[in-house]
Amino acid sequence: MSKAARSDTPSGRLTLLTLARDLGVSRATVSNAYNRPDQLSPALRARILARAAELGFTGPDPMARGLRRGRVGAVGVLVDESLSYAFSDPTSVLFLDGLAREVQADGLGLLLHPALRDPAALRALADAAVDAWVVQSLPDGHPAVGVVSSRGRPVVVVDQPALPGVPVVGIDDASGATTAVRHLTRLGHRRLAVLAMPLGCDRRQGRADTERQRSAEYAVMRRRLAGAAAAVAEADLDWADVPVVEVAANEPDAAARAAAELLTGPDRPTGVFASTDQLALGVVRAARDLGLAVPGDLSVVGFDDSPAARSAEPPLTTVAQPLRDRGQRVGVLVRAALRGEEVGVPAPAVVGLVVRSSTAPPPGARGRR
Structure with missing residues (x-):
């Protein structure tokens, strides 16, 4: 291609039009060579592709081609916390695996975006080229949503927040938490504690009082705490006597630090409900570091039934939810919406307790059972 032809575009970038001018054919003819080869003779198409290869032209801009079709072939996934968290948290990995398996059936890929609040990040979201959005468990009122x-x-939401006219794929968080705490109380535990995921975007760590719990920005945590409180009341215990410790990040290291203080002193709990398996694993680690046996001195119940819960030492009693299946359910809704079909709101998925070796009656009750 001549320098004159290259100068026809501001950047000098090779385009369909500049290649067409170099070859002395129409832009449509060059486009057909890539997109509708049946419209050209084999000889003409071969000449166009040979000249394009000689000049280093790799074909039409896929983004522009997608926009002309009204599709770009990507589903945006808006994730809380960082992108690295999406690939390191076991539950997130299984969810994304299920979602990817489903949407790839329609030739779609995933484009992950962190839900940040700064203006540059919000502009990037506004400009992102995607066909649909999956909002993966964000707090109420987040500007990225x-x-x-x-x-x-x-748009399809996973767990939270609730948006008018938008389907939410969730689980019965409250009943799951009730089942977990009820398991502890029926074993005889009276001194209980709860470890919670972050309740607000400020990512505080420490005891969460009643007002902090009530005003939690994350709907999932409001539901799980309400479910735990219901089981406590059912056992004729006072929720105000149950310490709720908020953990700044949903990962075992932060949970171990939060649990270390909780597990010292004469009134330490004998049973802990952790709102995720990641937090529960941190509690088990903290107990081990303090010389406490699980479940001999402390029973621990998690939530998720992640692979790490099954392979933990001891294996973790936990509330099981269908992690990969939920991703697939979201993908089904996305595909249906992109086909122009009416998408309803699915019922929350059923959860259930899986009892393993991390729970037992408290030490003082074993001889009576």
Whole structure:
């Protein structure tokens, strides 16, 4: 291609038009060579592709081609915390695996975006080229949710927040937490504690009082705490006497630090409900570091039934939820929405307790059982 032809575009970048001018054919003819080869003779198409290869032209801009079709072939996933968390948290990995397996059936890929609050990140969301959005468990009122909701693309929410007219794929968080705490009380535990995921975007760590619990920005945690409180009341215990410790990050190291203080002193709990398996594993680690046996001195119940719960030492009693299946359910809704079908709101998935070796009656009750 001549320098004159290259100068026809501001950047000098090779395009369909500049290649067409170099070859002395129409832009449509060059486009057909890539997109509709049946419209050209084999000889003409071979000449166009040979000249394109000689000049280093790799074909039409896929983004522009997708926009002309009204599709770009990507589903945006808006994730809380960092992108690295999406690939390191076992439950997130299984969810994304299920989602990817489903949407790839329609030739779609995933484009992950962290839900950040700064203006540059929000502008990037506004400009992101995606066909649909999946909002993966974000707090109420997060500005990134408002941005993706305003894009006019189909949206499916995982767990939270609730948005008008938007399907939510969730689980029965409250009943799961009730089942977990009820298991502890029926074993005879009276001194209980709860470890919670972050309740707000400020990522505080430490005791959460009643007002902090009530005003939690994460709906999932409001539901799980309410479920735990219901089981406590059912056992004729006072929820105000149950310490709720908020952990700044959903990972074992932070949970171990939070649990270390909780597990010292004469009134330490004999049973702990952790709102995720990651937190429960941190409690087990803290107990071990303090010389406490699980379940001999402390019973621990988690939530998720992640692979790490099954392979833990001891294996973790936990509330099981269908992690990979939930990703697939979200993918089904996304695909249906992109086909223009009416998408309803699915019922929350059923959860159930899986009893393993991390729970037992408290030390003083064993001889009576």
